[in-house]
Amino acid sequence: MYAFTTPFHQPSGSPIRELFKYLSEPGMISFAGGYPASDLFDVEGLRLAAQRAYDPAVQCLQYGPTDGLPALKREIVALMGRRGAVCEADEVMATTGSQQGLDLLLRVLVEPGDVVLTEEPAYPATLQAFRLQRAKIVTVPIDAQGIQVEKLAALLESGACGKPKLLYTVPTFANPTGATLSAERRRALLALAVKYRFVVVEDDPYGDLRFAGAPLRSLLAEAEQIDGARDWVVHFASLSKIVAPGLRVGWMVGPREIVRRCVIAKQTVDLCSSPWTQAVAAEYLAAGALEPHLPKITAAYGVKCRELCSALREELGEAIEFAQPEGGMFVWARLPGIDASDLLARAIEQKIIFVPGKAFFADAADQASLRLSFAAPGVDAIREGARRMKRAYDAVVKAGRPS
Template sequence: MTDLTPTYRFAPAFQAPTGSAIRELFKYLSLPGMISFAGGYPATAFFDQPHLAAAAERALRESAVDCLQYAATDGLPLLREQLAGLMGRRGAAVTVDDLMVTTGSQQGLDLLIKVLLSPGERVLVECPTYPAALQAFRLAGLQVDSAVTDGDGLDTDSLAEQLARQPRGSLRLLYCVPTFANPTGACLPLERRLALLALAVEHDFLIVEDDPYGALRFTGQEVPSLLALAPQVDGASGRVVHLSSLSKVVAPGLRIGWLIAPAPIRQRCVIAKQTVDLCTAPWAQQIAALYLADGALERALPALARGYGEKCARMLAGLEGLSDVVQVSPPQGGMFIWGRCRGGVDASALLQRAIEERVMFVPGSPFYAAHPDASSLRLSFAAPSLEQIDEGLLRLGRAAGRLL
């Protein structure tokens, strides 16, 4: 008898794909009483629901056609205008024509990979770095190398030595989160930002600056983005592509991000986006545009940063009681605390004990392109309440006691 079972022939990258290690942990969220320090979710209590609801009602009442019909692939004019103004207030002088709207900033990275890179070409990432970026690069068949970091982010002196050993132009793209990096929370100092831009000119590569957390500073001095600084370095203008998002500061459910890039890159990204989703949801775009136009985000940001600062301080205070187990690096903003288990303890083993105690975090291994530090871990203070932070750290202490 003929076997009629269908045969599926997958593309090479998807013959045995690896999913997100962080999202694999979500199955534990349904356990009764689980406290999560794992995902980088914003605090639902901080969502500006009244003003978002007002913007949504107004969008449908005043702009039903714009909300319910297809829109231009690069985004609604009103939203692009508001985002250009937002970037101007952040120190980067851009025009409406410099940016396009994306369905979250992750789509912006995906579009860049499609239009700029071919399988086998080399990209450089921070060590450690954002795992969804690693996943995107690997699925595209790219060679992913790592650059040394320390408590202040990319070590540009080490990077200069690394690049000097390679032919100019062999590196196509460097991806980084210079402001409150995921996972380390590090913020690249001004002098290193200028040095990085100079290296991009000297060695002819493009910098992708991912900036979802830059507005969430709760201590220390503001540092301009790489995009804002590029005009100060000869030859650096046009070498920075900037990605950002409203996910961390307004609501991830909107799925509103944006990409700022030189015209040749941006135009090709628009064409690539046409084949993906035609346009980012116009209703969500109109809601975001009206929310920004009302000034609601600017009014909300100070309290938002203070709220996350309070949560971070609470977690750091609690971690002092676990200092014999975990060594951590205090951030100046963002949503994450990076640490290492003392004595070379495997963070994955600690996680298993922690889940039994009904608390979760993310082991650090998925954040490395190669040679992971098995003792490293990431804790997010963003989503849990202050009381949950206190209780979760008590549970983590019990888990460590059981393991050790």
């Protein structure tokens, strides 16, 4: 009946959000969504920041600049500087979460049929954004040290992927794998971007959530050390995982010519991100409240990650394969010989949910893989969740045996 655009003829929604309907069921334990732990929100710090932001109320209740409130941009510049990435205000744009930044970047850079590279497995919303832009997706595999840059180099040298416009990566505690790109690979990736002239899209929502190991410089910071590399890096960050997702405050840092065009694109999307929540975020950052609060979050997540990994090994033993991450919110696991979608069906019966790995693949999926988020559940729920996973696993194995 309706003449929908091509990407929306038969659209599919987020496979992760489709699981949220189960959260309302009594007794359900969720390892599914990448929700931060709500009991770790700095409620008092945000309350005080909101109080300051509301005085005077006229400013935060009015429309604001499309590229972001000047006060927030000043704090973002300062925060990025503390993270080792020097930038100026006209290289920064505030966004309604970092996902909006990616959408705007695709609008100004990618035409239908253009090649975009992504690590695989990858965040499903990114794959969905690429598909809606009608880009040609080419994937590069990752391992425990992140995207396999040597395979990317071979792909680019052969010309098999054509000329890519950009490459998307979550180099620090990747979603879904929890992997972190090594320092050597970061430098090699940036060198490839300069050589082949494609934009490296660095999505960095989890970089502050390190609870083990030594910190690494972001790609944006590392680009300062490589001639010409800064011209080819667009960095996305957000307060969603480290302060509160309800603020919907994220930002883009990139070359001025890219940022300027994204600002124009944003004018047609929402005019400006909420000045109210931008003002709250600016006050929170200006008060120096973020850095003292981060150790509370990372300490709690470290405990939860260790508990989950320990419980999985105890309950499933050699049946499960995974690498324990040094930060972030996720454990990426495999159960060889098991279809994770079948396991999910049994797990729902046991009141436990997770995300089957196929959601994170552009094409052929690893059916045995699954993503488990340890951030939101409490320690007791994590232990019980692992026990329920074992019962679901046993049910799948039993159903697969010949009678």
